Amino acid sequence: MEKSGHDRKRRPGGKKSIRASSAARKGHTMGELFRSEPMQLVQLFVQIEAAHDTVDQLGQLGLVQFKDLNPEVSPFQRNFVNEVKRCDEMERKLNFFGEQIEKELKEIQIERKSEEELSLVTLSEVNGDNRITNQMDELENQFDEIERELTQVNQNQEQLTRNYNELVELQNMLKKDSVFFSENTNQNFDDRREEVRGLLSESEASRSVKLGFLTGVILRERLPNFERILWRSTRGNLYLKHDPISTRIKDPHTGEEVDKDVFIVFYQGERIQTKIKKICETFGANVYPCPSDPKERKDLLHQINQRLDDLKAVLSQTSKHRRSTLMDIGRRYGTWREKVVKEKAIFDTMNKFNYDNGRKCLIAEGWCPKTSTERIVNAMRNATETSGALVPSILSVIQSREEPPTSFKTNKFTSGFQGIVDAYGIARYGEVNPAVFDIITFPFLFAVMFGDIGHGLIMLLLAVYFVINEKSLGKTKLNEMIKTIFDGRYLLLMMGLFSLYTGLIYNETFAVPITLSGLQGFDQESCHSQGVCQQKVNSVYPFGVDPTWFGAENALMFSNSLKMKMSIIFGVVQMSVGIVLSLFNAMHFRKPLDIWCEFVPQMIFLQAIFGWLVFLILFKWCHYYEDPSQAPFILNALIKMFLSPGVVDDTNRFFDGQLGLQWFLIFLAFVSVPWMLVAKPMILRQRHNESLLANPHHGDDEEESNGHGGDDHGHGGEFDFGEIFIHQIIHTIEFVLGCVSNTASYLRLWALSLAHSQLSEVFWARLFMLTFGIGNDTANRGASVVAIFIGWSIWAGVTMGVLMVMESLSSFLHALRLHWVEFQNKFFKGDGKAFTPFSYEKLLSPDEM
Known part of the structure; x- marks a missing residue:
């Protein structure tokens, strides 16, 4: 090697x-x-x-x-392949042991070792150079012995069980056959023969012919087809009688409990006998010998009963021995499994x-x-x-x-948030980790869409239950869905807390406002007398939305305006934070070109347009307009800023000097686009040319063109200005168009929050509150209570199924999208390699x- x-x-x-x-x-x-x-x-x-x-x-x-x-x-030519093969073989045997334990001892939990015991699991107790090999030999021999013993016990038990089930079938068959023959004796067999006279031809009937019979047991569901095939194959030259076995019995071949019938076939001739046996074999019918003599049948039945008692005792002893063996294996199975897994991993690593x-x-x-x-x-x-x-x-x-x-x-708290980021992509080495910010922003944006005190409290209580019982639940084998929720229990906890907070801001508890008496910002008497609520002088509801808005004709208009503008503000702020994080990455990787040619123009472009939009929203919120119809329209002001840059109508004027400021912002926005597009490729080209002049033989080794100074292109390859320029064009177009589309994408916060609120209101009003109008009089009070209970049950079920499950999942997925796309694409590459230590x-x- x-x-x-x-x-x-x-x-x-x-x-x-x-x-x-x-x-x-x-x-x-x-x-x-x-x-x-x-x-x-x-x-x-x-x-x-x-x-x-x-x-x-x-x-x-x-x-x-x-x-x-x-x-x-x-893999088959490496140094320790033989040791790995031995571990694989031992693992196969352990799997066999585990299957046997699972079948026989479902209630037995395989013991897990403590951390101190796990340190003793590896093969390292015996001194000497060959201690590992010796202990592997010892463990392998132990597994071989146990496997042979288990296999032998299983085979013996299987054979004994098959014999026992066959004897049970034979026992039931003999009892039924005794009834068959008893009926024939009571009715005079010669008279019964008239019923089967059709089996014989006229010439044969004149002679003394002895009828044969075949008896056995067959599955009840196969009996109709069995009878039909017998009749057709013998052309009716037989007589079939059957009777069901009253209890379910185990099939000797499959061991399953099934319904079976005992049958007896009377026939004449060896050829027909051969046909009947083949048909019985085809249909899986078990044919057993049955003496025609009553005394012999009685003796045989007595012998079978004795053999069944003997087999039952033997099976009981065999089962106890097998169970004892498996319990002994189960006590050591966890240690063996960990030992073999460790050894295999060690040799795989070596x-x-x-x-x-x-x-x-x-x-x-x-x-x-x-x-x-x-x-x-x-x-x-x-x-x-x-x-x-x-x-x-x-x-x-x-x-x-x-x-x-x-x-x-x-x-255990941050791992769930890190998992959200890792599901999108692994951060590059040294790159800013979005999970730090997701800990707050993810549950917050989720709560903006899911804000409700009642729903948030339910989610919070579920998360608290998981957190309190995390030790016991962590040791329990949960189904996949529950385990996923349990693993994200701290994420669920934060989502519940923030949903509770935003629910307080929205002042919604299952779509019902909480009213702090006397603190409303509107005069309640004018609401009732005039139908129009007059605002109190210098009076504002202390926290959240004033409950007076609920039930008003323009409540939906107010809610839409508030949530839509909040969504824009949250979106622009989060995208701005993403661009700032790209500055941190550029500073960390020492890329000044990325700072001046990407971060600066990107921040200027975003703030010149959408930062201006946020400013107008906040400005309008902070100013009081006596006549709301005369208030300037933010959307019109932003559109006409680009369509009519030299004109500011009175309907779109917010303050003096607005026109000059808009001209300046338009200039910055338009300058920033070619700045992003051209500056970086041209500077890289200039540096490349200077490098060629300084050192013609190492022109492609400069830092900025090998991927360290550029943006993910080059990576040590030959400098290609065309490729870099095309990449920059794509990057610029993505950012410019993305600013518009990403800002619009944040409107999903408003849309889902509105849908959640409206659904809650509909369910409350149409499923629960309607029942309070049923049977208000004293005579029908019982019907009223029943109606209210039924209405509450339906409302609770729909709330849990639609709002707590479907709506929460929808809000979760939309929050995921906002973080993966709108936030992380400003700074996060996500093409790194995860650290996976042994x-x-x-x-x-x-x-x-």
């Missing part, structure tokens, strides 16, 4: 590497979630004697993502290493956090001492231009096991 890492530039390992990592840890003040952990590529030199224990120790740490240094080598013939050691490479170097070195030192290797393992940090994997330290914790998780 080839050696790896010798041609790379390496920094000295050991203590120097540890000191460097400590310094990096102290200097890392941006937060563990805002950007990826600082990663480094390390090279390990491990003696063969210590390799197994080293990988085991690193698996317990879960801090190293090993690289495959033998990608061109087939197959990624290179073998150095000169040093007689294994060489490994992998990514790890810079702050974890000391812990990894200590683990390697412990592994060397445990294995008894004479030469210590060495760790050295190596330089590489390969992009490191991305790793964010999350906990870790027992993930390997032995219930989902993986």
